[in-house]
Each structure stands twice: as C-alpha cells, then as structure tokens.
Amino acid sequence: MAGIVSFGAYVPRYRLKRMTIFQAMGWINPTTIMLAQGEKAVANSDEDSLTLAAAAGIDCLAGMDRSAIDGLFFASTTMPYLERQNAGIIAQALNLGENVRSADFSGALKAGTSALISALEGVGSGNVKQILVLASDSRLGRMGSPQEMIFGDAGAAFLIGDKEVIAEFKGSYSLTCDFVDHYRGSKTTFDRQWEDRWIRDLGFDEFVPKVIAGLLTRYQVKLNDFSKIIFQCSYDSERKNLVKMLKVDPAKVQDPLHGSIGETGTAHAPLMLAKALEEANPGDKLLVVSFGSGCDALYFEVTDRIAQKNRGMGVQGYLANRAELTSYPKYAVFRGMLPVDIGLRGEADLLTRWSLVWRKRKAVLGLVGSRCKRCGSPQFPPQRVCVNPDCGAIDKMEDYTFADKKGRILSYTGDMLAASYDPPELYGNVEFAGGGRYMCNFTDCTLDDLKVGAPVTFSFRRKYYDEKRDIHGYFWKAVPQKEVA
Amino acid sequence: MATGIRDKVAILGMGCSKFGERWESSAEDLIIESFQEALADAGIEKKEIQAAWFGTHIDEVNVGKSGVPLSTTLKFPFIPVTRTENFCATGTEAFRGACYAVAAGVYDICLALGVEKLKDTGYGGLPATAAFGQMQAMIGPNATAPGLFAQLATGYFAKYGVDPALGKKALAHISAKSHANGALNPKAHLRRPVSEEQIIHAPMIAYPLGLFDCCGVSDGAAAAIVTTPEIARSLKKQGPVLVKALAICVSSGEEAMFNNWDGAHLETTVRAGQMAFKEAGIKNPREEISMMEVHDCFSITELTVYEDLQISPRGKAIDDTMDGFFDLKGKIPCQPDGGLKCFGHPIGASGLRMLYEMYSQLLERWPEERRVKNPRFGLTHNLGGIPSTNVCSVAVIGR
Numbered sequence: 001m002a003g004i005v006s007f008g009a010y011v012p013r014y015r016l017k018r019m020t021i022f023q024a025m026g027w028i029n030p031t032t033i034m035l036a037q038g039e040k041a042v043a044n045s046d047e048d049s050l051t052l053a054a055a056a057g058i059d060c061l062a063g064m065d066r067s068a069i070d071g072l073f074f075a076s077t078t079m080p081y082l083e084r085q086n087a088g089i090i091a092q093a094l095n096l097g098e099n100v101r102s103a104d105f106s107g108a109l110k111a112g113t114s115a116l117i118s119a120l121e122g123v124g125s126g127n128v129k130q131i132l133v134l135a136s137d138s139r140l141g142r143m144g145s146p147q148e149m150i151f152g153d154a155g156a157a158f159l160i161g162d163k164e165v166i167a168e169f170k171g172s173y174s175l176t177c178d179f180v181d182h183y184r185g186s187k188t189t190f191d192r193q194w195e196d197r198w199i200r201d202l203g204f205d206e207f208v209p210k211v212i213a214g215l216l217t218r219y220q221v222k223l224n225d226f227s228k229i230i231f232q233c234s235y236d237s238e239r240k241n242l243v244k245m246l247k248v249d250p251a252k253v254q255d256p257l258h259g260s261i262g263e264t265g266t267a268h269a270p271l272m273l274a275k276a277l278e279e280a281n282p283g284d285k286l287l288v289v290s291f292g293s294g295c296d297a298l299y300f301e302v303t304d305r306i307a308q309k310n311r312g313m314g315v316q317g318y319l320a321n322r323a324e325l326t327s328y329p330k331y332a333v334f335r336g337m338l339p340v341d342i343g344l345r346g347e348a349d350l351l352t353r354w355s356l357v358w359r360k361r362k363a364v365l366g367l368v369g370s371r372c373k374r375c376g377s378p379q380f381p382p383q384r385v386c387v388n389p390d391c392g393a394i395d396k397m398e399d400y401t402f403a404d405k406k407g408r409i410l411s412y413t414g415d416m417l418a419a420s421y422d423p424p425e426l427y428g429n430v431e432f433a434g435g436g437r438y439m440c441n442f443t444d445c446t447l448d449d450l451k452v453g454a455p456v457t458f459s460f461r462r463k464y465y466d467e468k469r470d471i472h473g474y475f476w477k478a479v480p481q482k483e484v485a
Numbered sequence: 486m487a488t489g490i491r492d493k494v495a496i497l498g499m500g501c502s503k504f505g506e507r508w509e510s511s512a513e514d515l516i517i518e519s520f521q522e523a524l525a526d527a528g529i530e531k532k533e534i535q536a537a538w539f540g541t542h543i544d545e546v547n548v549g550k551s552g553v554p555l556s557t558t559l560k561f562p563f564i565p566v567t568r569t570e571n572f573c574a575t576g577t578e579a580f581r582g583a584c585y586a587v588a589a590g591v592y593d594i595c596l597a598l599g600v601e602k603l604k605d606t607g608y609g610g611l612p613a614t615a616a617f618g619q620m621q622a623m624i625g626p627n628a629t630a631p632g633l634f635a636q637l638a639t640g641y642f643a644k645y646g647v648d649p650a651l652g653k654k655a656l657a658h659i660s661a662k663s664h665a666n667g668a669l670n671p672k673a674h675l676r677r678p679v680s681e682e683q684i685i686h687a688p689m690i691a692y693p694l695g696l697f698d699c700c701g702v703s704d705g706a707a708a709a710i711v712t713t714p715e716i717a718r719s720l721k722k723q724g725p726v727l728v729k730a731l732a733i734c735v736s737s738g739e740e741a742m743f744n745n746w747d748g749a750h751l752e753t754t755v756r757a758g759q760m761a762f763k764e765a766g767i768k769n770p771r772e773e774i775s776m777m778e779v780h781d782c783f784s785i786t787e788l789t790v791y792e793d794l795q796i797s798p799r800g801k802a803i804d805d806t807m808d809g810f811f812d813l814k815g816k817i818p819c820q821p822d823g824g825l826k827c828f829g830h831p832i833g834a835s836g837l838r839m840l841y842e843m844y845s846q847l848l849e850r851w852p853e854e855r856r857v858k859n860p861r862f863g864l865t866h867n868l869g870g871i872p873s874t875n876v877c878s879v880a881v882i883g884r
Contacts, residue, residue, distance in 0.1 A: 344606070345629070348613040350622055360620055379742045381620070387742045411640040411748045415632030415691040417610050424692070427626035428636055429873060435744055439873065441626045447692055452643035463624060475624040 002124040003165030004300065008060025009274045010052055010136075010155040011261055011318035013444045014325040014334075015039040018149050024328035025144035032149050038259030040152035042325060043138045045334040045421040046443055046461040047153070048472065049078040052267075053134035054090045054460045056155035059312035060132065061094070064159070069096055071122065071131030075105035075115040075266050078138050080472040082186070089474065090134065092365040093460045095401055101128060105266075109182075109232070109292025110174075111135070112156070112266040117296060119160040120169040130161040137265030142190045143337055147182075150234055151191070152262020156270035167277060167286065167300040173215035176294040179203055200238045204291065208233070208242055211295035212287070219299060223248055223287075228280070230254040230272045231289035234263040260319055269296075275315040280306055321482070323444075333421055346419035350464060352471045362399065367458060367476040369436060371400035378402070378436035405432045407456045407478060414447035430456055430478050443477040455481045489764040493588040495717035495725035496882065497710045498527025501841040504705035504828045505674040512541075512548045512602040513558045515706035519834075520559055520598060523708040527594075528720060531559065534710065535592040537566045540579035540599030542832035542869075546612060547602050555598060572616075572869020573780060574733060574878035575599060576707065576836030581731045581878070583711050593712055600706035601831030609702055611832075617874070630782060631691035631699050633871040638693050638785040640748030640872075645800045649693055655803040656784035657684035660697045660826055662812050663781060667823020669855040674703040675827040698784040703829025707837035709844075726847045729765035729862065730881040732757040741873040751786075751868060753877035754793035758866075761879040762795075767862065770795045774817055774881075775860035776846060778839035780868040781824040790866060791819075794879070818857050821846060832869070836878060839865035843882055860884075 022036035043052060053074055072094075074087035081089075087102040101122075105115040112135030119131035136155030141147025181199040182191050193199070208231060216223060223229070229248050233239045236258060243250050254272050256263075264271055269290035276286055284302040289295055313321070325331055332338040362368040362382070369380030375391035378400045386393045412428030419425070426442040428450065442450060443461055456478040463475040500522025502515045510518075524531060539555035541547050548554035552566030571578040576599030583595035606612045611630055615622040626632075642652045661681045667673040679697055687695040717725035734757035740746035758770070767773045774796065781787040791802040796817060797810075805811065811819035820826065822842040825835060843863030845851060862883040869876045 344608045345610075345613045345627070350615075351619075352623065353619055356619055357623070364620070364624055377743065383738070383742070387738045389737065389739055389743070411636035411643075413632045413635035413639065413691045413694075414689075415627075415629055415635070416688075417629040417631055417690055418627040419613070420627060424689075425627050425632065427628060427632065428639070429748055431744060437742060437744060439625065439628075439741070439871075452639060473623055 001165065001168050002120045002160060002162045003168040004158050004277070005130065005161040005163070005165055006060050006064055006159040007274045007277050008056050008062065008157040008312045009271060009315040009318060010055035010059055011041045011315065012043045012047055012052065012153055013321055013323050014042050014044055015322050016042050016325045016331050020326065020328050021149060025148070028144040032144070032146055035146055035149035040262030041154055042331055042334065043153040044444060046477065048080055048462055049076040049136045049138045050080050050086055050089060051461050051474070052138060052153060052155035053136035053157070054093050056136065056157035057090060057094055057132055057134050059314065060157035060159055062312035066094065066096060069130045069132055069159070070099065071101040071119065071128045072096060073103050073105060073115040073119055073131060073133045075111040075133070075135040076137050077106055077109065077111065077184070077266055079104060079106060089365060092361055093474065095366045095368060095403070108294070109265050109268070110290040110294060110296045112270045113288065113290040113296035113298060116158060116160070116270065116298065117172045117174070123160050123162050130159060133158045133160055135267040135270040137267050139265050140190050140335060140337070143332060147191045147193065150263045152264050154261050154264040154267050154271050156267050156274045158270065164305060165303060166306045167302045170299040170301055171215070171219050172296060172298045173211055173218055174294065174296045175207055175211045175214070177207060179207070179293065196235070200235055204233055204235070204238050204242060205245065207295050208289060208291065209245060211289060211297045212246065215287070215297040215299060221299070225285055226252065226287045227284040228252055228254050228276045228286050230269065230276050230286060232269040232272070232291045271315065277306070278314050278316055282306055342419045342421060349468070350466055352466060352469070352473060364475060367401065367403035369400050369402050370397035372396055373398055378432065378434060380436050380438045402432050402436060403458055403476060405434060405458070407432045407458065409450060409452055409454045409456060410437065411452065412442065412450040426450065441477040443479055445480045449480045449482065457481060490584060490588055490731050491729050491764055491766065492714065492727050494584040494711050494728040495714045496728070496844055497529070497594065497712045497717050497720065498523045499707070499709045499841045499844050500526060501672055501707040501838050502705050503672050504703045504831065504838070506604050507704040508604065510704065512554070512600050515600050515602065515704060516555060516558050516598060519706040519708040523710050527710040529594065529710070532562065533594050534561070534564065534596045535594055536564055536586055537561065537596040537598065538569055538579040538582035539566055540569045540575040540597070540833040540837070542570055542572065542575045542601060543612060543614065546605045548600070571733070572876045573782070573830070573832055574836060574867040574869050574876045575833045576838070577865065577867050577878035577880055578733065580709055580837060580840060580880065581733065583709065584728050584731060587711050587713060593716055595711050596708060597711065597837060598706065598708040599833035599837045601833040602704050603702050603831055604704050611702065629691065631694050634783040634786055635691040635694045636748065637789055637872045641785065641789060644747055644749040647803065651803070653685055653693060654681065655806045656698055656788060657681040658806050659781070659784040659787050660684050663820045663824040663826035666813050666821055666855065667827025670823050670827065673823040673827040674701050674829045675823070694783055694785065700782050700825035701827065701829030703831055705828065705831040705834045705838065707834045707841050709837055709840060723848055724884065726844050726882055726884060729883045730761035730879065732760035732764065732879045734760065734877045736870070736874045738874070746873065748872070750789050751793050751872060751875070751877065753875055754790055754866065754868060757877040757879040758794040761881050765862065765881040767881070774862050774864050776821055776843065776857045777817060777819045777864045777866065778822065778824065778842050779819060779866040781820060781826050782830060782868070786868060787819070794864070794866065813855065821855060821857055836865060836867045840880060840882065847882065847884055
C-alpha cells in the first residue's frame with residue numbers, strides 16, 4: 001500500500017518579526033498593525049524556493065538510501081525557471097541519477113498536495129517504486145502590503161513508496177475552481193488578491209467543507225474519526241470560523257505555524273502535515289486539506305513504524321535553528337525588492353556556459369568529487385590525475401560525494417571588498433571529514449561564528465544571479481554548526 | 486649537465502617609472518618612461534636590443550594581449566617580442582625569458598619590460614576576473630585578493646596560537662616599516678609615514694586585514710636590459726650586477742586539494758627559495774642575503790615569506806619583525822624602497838621594480854638615508870594567485 005516512507009522540512013534560519021515590518025512600512029498601510037504579531041521565516045539572500053525544496057529533501061533523506069528513488073516531483077509557485085526543469089536541478093543536487101521520472105507542479109497553492117497525490121497514485125500503480133515529493137515557496141507581497149506580513153518561506157518533503165510506510169495513504173478528493181483569490185501573471189513578481197471578505201465568505205466557507213464532505217462520503221468515514229485536521233487557511237479568524245462550522249474539536253486542529261513561519265503557499269499544507277507527523281502516534285488518522293484554485297483533501301493513517309522514523313531536523317528542529325533578522329531593509333534587499341549599490345565588482349559579467357555546466361553537473365550541482373581507487377584520497381573538484389604527491393595515478397578515480405560529509409574550517413575571512421548582498425562576504429578553506437578540501441562561501445552565519453577548526457555542514461544555495469540573462473546559478477556553501485535551543 | 490643561471494647574465498641597465506595614480510598616463514607612456522631610463526642607464530641604442538619579453542597580466546583594462554603593444558609603442562624594428570603572463574610573477578617571468586635567451590647564447594642584448602595600468606578600472610583593488618577559469622568563477626566565492634590572503638592570517642594565528650591583537654601589531658609593524666621606507670623614495674606612490682596605531686585602527690577590509698595591511702593599487706612600468714658579463718664589463722665601469730638565481734615554482738594542486746597543507750605558509754615560496762639558494766650557492770640565507778624585496782601584497786604575506794625563505798625560523802617571524810630585523814637599518818632590510826605597500830602593485834611591473842631596487846642598491850646609487858650598507862646578495866620574491874594555489878618567483882642578483 002502506498003504511503004509516506006519518510007518526511008522532512010526546511011525552515012530558513014532568518015526570522016523577521018512582523019512588528020519590524022510594521023515599523024518600517026506601517027506608515028503606508030496602517031491597518032497592517034492587525035497582522036503585526038509573531039514572526040515569519042525568510043529565506044537568506046542565497047536561498048530561493050528551489051534551495052528551500054532541496055534542503056527539505058536532504059532533511060527527508062537523512063540516513064536513507066537514495067538508490068531506490070525513481071521519481072522526483074517539485075511543487076512551487078515561485079520556481080526560478082519557467083523553462084529548464086527545476087525538479088531536474090534538484091535531482092542533480094541530490095545525486096539521484098539520470099533514471100528518474102521528474103515533474104514540476106505549479107500554478108496553484110494546492111500544487112504541493114496535487115504532487116503528493118500524483119506520487120501516491122504513481123507508486124500505487126506499481127510503475128514507480130519511490131518518489132520524492134518536494135514543496136516550497138518564497139512568495140512576495142509588495143512592501144507594506146498585508147501579504148508581506150502573512151507570507152513566509154519554507155519547504156517540505158515526503159518520500160513516497162509502498163514499503164515500510166509510516167503513514168498509509170487511504171485516499172483523496174479534489175476540487176478545481178477558477179476562484180481567483182490570489183494570482184500572479186507570468187511577468188509579475190508580487191502577489192495580487194481580491195477582497196478578503198469574498199475570499200473568506202465564499203472561498204474558504206464553501207470549498208473547505210465541500211472537499212471534506214466529498215472525501216468523507218467517498219471513503220465512508222466521519223470527521224470525528226480523524227485525530228488531526230490539517231487545513232490551510234491564511235486567515236486566523238476564518239480558521240476559527242471553519243472549526244466551528246465543521247464542528248471539530250479545536251484540539252484536533254493542526255497549528256498553522258503562522259506565528260513562527262508564516263503562510264508558505266504551496267508548501268503550507270505539506271509543512272503542516274510534516275509537523276503533524278512529528279507529533280503523530282500509530283493509528284492516528286490525518287486529514288490534510290490544501291487551498292488554492294480549489295482544494296485537495298488527503299487521508300492518511302499513521303502506522304507503527306512512525307516511532308522509528310524522523311531522523312532529520314524536521315519542522316521542530318529547524319524552528320529552533322533561528323536567528324532574528326532585525327533589519328527590514330536587509331530583508332528587502334535579500335528578496336530583491338530594493339536596488340542597492342554593491343559596487344562595480346558586482347557588475348562583472350559572468351557568462352554561464354551551459355555546455356560547461358552540463359559537463360561539470362555532478363561537481364557543480366551535486367558536490368561530487370573523485371576518490372583515487374589506488375590511494376583512497378578524496379579530492380574536489382574531481383580530478384583525473386591524483387593530487388596525492390605520493391600517488392599521482394592517472395584515471396583511477398571513482399565518483400565521491402562530498403555534499404553529505406561534515407567538515408571543519410581551516411581558514412576564513414570576512415571580506416568587505418567583495419561584491420556581496422550581505423557583507424562581509426564570508427568564505428574560507430574547509431576540510432571534509434574523510435579527506436579532501438575546498439574553498440567555499442560560508443552562509444547562515446556571521447563573521448563571529450567562524451573559527452579555525454569549527455565544524456560545518458554543506459548546504460545547496462544560489463551562488464549567483466545573472467540579471468542580464470535571468471540565470472540562477474547554484475552551488476554548495478558551508479554552514480557552521482551552532483548549538484540550537 | 487645543467488649548471489643553472491648563476492653568473493651567466495649581467496644587468497646592463499634598468500629603468501622604473503614613477504608609480505602611482507597616473508591619471509595622465511596610459512600604459513604606453515609608462516612603457517616609454519621606464520624604457521628611456523633603462524636605455525640611458527645601459528648606454529646603448531635601441532637598435533642594439535635583439536629581443537624583448539613583455540610582461541602584462543590583465544588584458545581588460547591594460548594594453549591587450551601579445552607582444553604587439555610593446556613593439557609598436559617603442560617602434561622596435563621587427564624583432565621578436567614575447568608577452569609573458571604568470572600572475573604576479575609576470576615581471577620576473579619577463580626578466581627570466583630575457584636572461585635565459587642571453588645565457589643560451591642566442592642573443593647578446595635583450596630587454597625585459599613589464600607594465601600594468603590598473604587605475605582605469607573605476608574602483609580600488611584589483612579588477613574581478615575569471616583568473617582560475619570559468620568553472621571556478623561559477624562556484625567560487627566572490628573573493629578578492631585581501632580576503633584570500635586574510636585567510637593566511639587566520640590560519641597562521643590559529644596554527645601558532647598567536648593572540649589576534651599581537652598578530653595585528655606585528656603586521657602593523659611590517660606595514661609601518663615599509664611606509665617609512667617609501668616616504669624616502671621619490672618614485673613610490675604612497676609617501677607618507679604611517680604609525681602602527683593608525684594601521685591597527687584602520688577600517689577592516691577583510692578580517693583580520695585592515696586598510697594598511699593591503700598594498701596600494703597603482704600604475705607603473707619597469708624595465709631591464711640584460712647581456713653577457715663580458716659585454717657588460719666592456720661597456721660599463723660599474724658593476725656588473727650579475728644574475729645569481731631565477732626560480733619559479735607553481736602549485737601542484739596539493740595545497741588546495743590534499744590534506745597536508747597547514748594554511749599558514751606558502752609552499753611554493755619554500756620550494757622556490759630552496760631552488761634559488763641552491764642555484765646561487767647560498768648555504769645560510771639568514772646570514773648571506775643582504776636585503777630583500779618580497780611580495781608584500783598584504784602584510785601577512787610578508788610575514789609568512791620571512792619564514793618560507795628560511796630567514797626566520799618557523800613560528801618566529803613575529804619575533805624577528807618586532808626586533809626590527811627587517812627594518813631599513815636592521816640585519817636584512819626588507820622592502821627598502823617601500824615595497825608593494827608603497828609602490829602599489831601594477832602586476833606586470835612589480836617583479837622588475839623590485840629588481841630595480843636591488844640593482845640600484847648593489848650599485849650604491851641611493852642617498853645615504855635609504856642606502857643598504859655593503860650589500861652582496863639582493864633577493865626578490867613574487868607570489869601570484871591565492872595562498873593555496875599560486876605562482877612564486879624568487880630571483881637573486883649580486884655582485
């Protein structure tokens with residue numbers, strides 16, 4: 001029976017207090033004071049929906065064998081590429097190999113649950129064994145808008161399979177409605193929406209009960225049979241209203257994470273599901289409802305294997321890995337909303353040479369180097385002639401993945417001269433556990449976090465953005481490991 | 486059996502332009518300025534030069550590629566001109582080409598000339614280029630030279646347990662010493678003495694290097710005319726100054742990719758030094774070298790080079806520095822002309838500018854206040870690239 005084999009999440013380290021937003025932008029839209037509570041997770045300047053999804057995928061696959069994965073679905077409404085498969089970039093970053101079915105799911109905030117249903121049914125068909133489903137978003141509201149207050153950035157991941165599942169898929173029910181509460185055109189950066197009252201009173205009030213009723217009828221279950229109701233609704237008042245309308249015990253309603261992360265779009269229902277699984281017990285029945293251009297409702301039953309799972313950070317772990325972003329302008333610059341001067345060095349024209357990217361795809365996207373079969377020395381970038389001076393063997397190399405290795409700092413600096421959206425530019429030499437070394441950027445840290453000998457792990461990040469050609473380039477950066485609460 | 490370069494080539498004449506922000510001058514003007522001085526010093530005519538080596542590093546804001554810019558600027562009569570480029574060793578590499586041609590007996594008189602016009606970039610520091618190729622440009626950090634060399638300081642301080650405050654003080658002494666020397670030199674770009682206090686409290690460029698830990702950025706050119714010792718003796722009363730050693734050492738990838746480099750020294754400098762001392766017949770560098778111009782792109786580079794060239798014992802360069810060992814009146818004056826610190830680093834010119842200083846000192850041409858007493862061997866050192874991956878040159882000239 002198809003179901004969830006593993007799950008993971010990713011919440012970016014930086015959190016922006018909504019009052020910080022209000023203090024900066026409340027002057028233009030004073031009513032946003034109503035929303036100025038709690039905080040939201042915001043992607044770092046080198047993160048986007050693609051890296052958020054990759055990070056959630058890595059979390060989901062912690063300690064798991066990737067060789068059986070033969071599918072990758074990625075859902076987001078903020079993918080960096082319209083043409084060039086975003087899922088394909090992530091598949092390479094995760095070193096899933098070529099023999100993988102992949103697809104990008106987009107166009108609606110329910111795309112995350114739609115990707116999940118497709119994966120569950122795909123595995124159920126027997127044609128694919130395991131599909132990794134990723135959902136993430138990093139949506140933008142205009143400066144000073146309510147959406148800016150509400151939206152947060154995060155990713156969620158599920159490994160779908162039909163063996164050793166921790167939650168069995170019992171079925172789903174879907175509605176498709178061209179109900180334009182929010183929309184973005186293909187040339188639009190910022191979210192636009194219609195009136196809140198209409199979205200609440202006609203949208204949520206009508207579609208959520210309807211999709212739930214459809215599912216209950218189809219599978220002959222009662223709402224009270226479920227241990228957790230996980231539904232996506234960006235309005236906290238409307239959530240309360242729906243709880244009343246549906247006559248469910250408020251204790252069974254999954255926390256929407258709005259106060260700590262924000263409304264994460266395509267990722268949101270999956271993210272809440274991940275959090276629910278972190279708290280679930282064997283036998284729990286979970287109902288998941290997404291909202292956006294209609295609704296998907298999914299029905300899961302948690303198995304006995306739940307206790308042995310969840311070896312990654314998960315929602316809870318990443319929530320604890322927190323640093324406050326105290327500057328609103330810095331957030332605005334990170335998200336590309338404010339043009340800033342990063343100096344003439346930042347204007348250097350970096351031409352992406354696609355034929356080179358293709359040849360070096362394993363190294364650039366997957367942080368795969370080589371290991372000498374004669375002397376055992378790992379090396380990055382991959383070499384043909386062994387770098388060990390006592391070896392020097394030619395063409396005795398095998399692929400060797402560095403992305404999952406830990407490392408330690410050999411040297412570091414904080415460079416005020418280099419072009420950077422978050423100066424000083426932090427970089428240094430790192431040595432991989434087990435051998436090999438490389439000079440790379442440090443991220444999610446400050447200069448004070450860097451010490452010679454300090455431990456690091458590696459994170460897939462956006463390395464550059466070529467504005468002239470709309471190219472997002474990706475590579476790996478070192479993240480100093482900090483104690484989290 | 487190869488016997489090396491020692492005593493096979495003499496320097497007949499040298500020239501060096503004024504270094505600085507030469508807003509009024511293009512590379513062509515700097516070429517002519519250094520060439521005219523070298524030609525007059527050699528006491529020969531242009532037509533006697535049989536071949537030339539032309540050192541320039543950056544194409545984009547300089548004169549472009551090939552030997553053409555040198556030949557057409559000086560109107561050489563269709564002689565061979567070879568462009569050399571080898572990072573910061575470019576000028577020394579041009580000198581090496583000219584010396585080897587004379588030593589091989591192919592030509593009697595050759596020119597080496599290096600130039601760089603850096604002040605047409607529109608900003609401070611070196612221009613950002615894909616110096617290590619396109620892949621590195623895509624995946625590497627947005628690094629600058631200060632940030633790359635600053636890591637030598639964090640690595641060195643960690644390895645030897647140096648308190649960063651003490652480390653900063655030693656680095657400040659190195660820069661203050663060079664500023665004091667440069668203040669005496671009319672051809673230097675920066676001519677103001679700077680105190681250790683000012684240096685320590687200057688704005689941070691790349692931790693832990695502050696503004697005064699970084700060398701200047703300037704325009705300049707320098708030239709050498711070389712010949713055989715026999716011809717030199719027949720043409721000139723003074724000298725001759727002879728080439729004792731010319732070493733180039735290039736990283737193997739070991740420092741960057743294998744696990745045995747400590748990040749606190751420059752392996753190429755260790756090896757280039759060993760090669761050069763062997764070629765020059767120098768057994769004890771600390772006792773035999775009279776003076777040095779080393780590649781002080783940053784104060785920390787100079788500090789580690791003291792050790793890499795076997796002048797200071799490992800981990801003891803700070804002690805020697807604080808003892809004044811490398812000051813103008815110390816045991817081995819280092820950067821008697823002010824170094825890259827005060828001359829800036831027009832890349833193609835720097836190696837030849839250093840040789841110009843050693844050559845002039847060996848001929849005792851400078852006024853008393855900046856003269857090195859009774860020098861025998863002068864050493865020059867260049868290091869181009871980054872601490873883990875670089876090109877190093879060491880040259881020794883003497884009497």
